[in-house]
Amino acid sequence: MPDSSTAPAPTNTGLGRVLILVYAVFALSATGRSTVQLVQKADDAPLAYALSAFAAAVYIMATYCLAKPGPRTTRLAWLAVSVELVGVLVIGTLSIVEPSWFPDDTVWSDFGSGYGWVPLVLPFLGLAWLFRTARPRAAGAVSGTPTRP
Amino acid sequence: MIDPLQTLLIALSLLIAAIATVYVVLDRPAGHVLLGSLGLLEGGLLVQAGIGIVQLAQGDGDGVNGLVFVGYLLGTLLFVPAAAWWALGERSRAGTTGLIVVGLVVPVLILRLQQIWTPAGA
Numbered sequence: 001m002p003d004s005s006t007a008p009a010p011t012n013t014g015l016g017r018v019l020i021l022v023y024a025v026f027a028l029s030a031t032g033r034s035t036v037q038l039v040q041k042a043d044d045a046p047l048a049y050a051l052s053a054f055a056a057a058v059y060i061m062a063t064y065c066l067a068k069p070g071p072r073t074t075r076l077a078w079l080a081v082s083v084e085l086v087g088v089l090v091i092g093t094l095s096i097v098e099p100s101w102f103p104d105d106t107v108w109s110d111f112g113s114g115y116g117w118v119p120l121v122l123p124f125l126g127l128a129w130l131f132r133t134a135r136p137r138a139a140g141a142v143s144g145t146p147t148r149p
Numbered sequence: 150m151i152d153p154l155q156t157l158l159i160a161l162s163l164l165i166a167a168i169a170t171v172y173v174v175l176d177r178p179a180g181h182v183l184l185g186s187l188g189l190l191e192g193g194l195l196v197q198a199g200i201g202i203v204q205l206a207q208g209d210g211d212g213v214n215g216l217v218f219v220g221y222l223l224g225t226l227l228f229v230p231a232a233a234w235w236a237l238g239e240r241s242r243a244g245t246t247g248l249i250v251v252g253l254v255v256p257v258l259i260l261r262l263q264q265i266w267t268p269a270g271a
Contacts, residue, residue, distance in 0.1 A: 014243045021232055021247050025254055032224065036217055 009133040010069040011077065019129055022122060023063040026115075030056035030107045037104070045104040051091060052106045058084050062126060078130055085123035088112055092120065154200070155263065158193045159256040165190065166252025172245045179237060179245050187248075190255065191229050198222040201262070212268050221265060225258045 012020060034052035042049060058080050065077035092111035095102045102109055112119025165186045172179060201222045205215055229251060236247025 013239060014241065015246075017235065017239055017243050018246045018250060021235055021250050024232070024235075025228075025250075028224065028228070032220055036214075036220070040214075040216065 009136045027059035027063045048104045055107045081126035162255040169248035
């Protein structure tokens, strides 16, 4: 445990490295999937494929920003992981409520069940890690609330 | 596709995950055993990619999506060294934990390869 200050801890060490590895796997697989979909059959399910490409971009941004710690990249990491969470929840819900909108699957369809539910769990782990590294001594503190030194 | 080799690669990969787990539990840094196993795995994946591409070129795969198939073959081949480099970049418990991830992801990739090689039915 760090003993001094409340300075943010780097996001790319320790467990963060494992998290980044998992993010990289999804960045790669989502990029591969959407590239194939858009190259080979863009007209079949434009919405699903556009979402696949969007998901890929979000995963790439999250991977890069977590792997390169700094005030700016960490802010962008917060953004990417939050968008990821909203994405998997909204797309997961829509794919069940309005299956006709999704003739083909995206990474986030059915809350990522096709990928062992990892896409659903990952943003929560990402946010937990960002909270923890933002305030190493007060894990889980509410963002924006100043902690007393 | 090339069943005995792929089954072997899946087993080796899971073995790497298991060994890495033991190392994490004992809090020991990854050593020759893990590095050697990773090298062996990568060698096997290289053979798999070679055989797979030759089989595809000979037209063995019936209705196989060539782009996806080759993408998975090469992607798997690049994934292991890249992920291992990243995981071992930090000699710590967490770094070794990264090797567990590698060992668990590779079997999934190989299983997907087999699905791609035998499209619907068969």
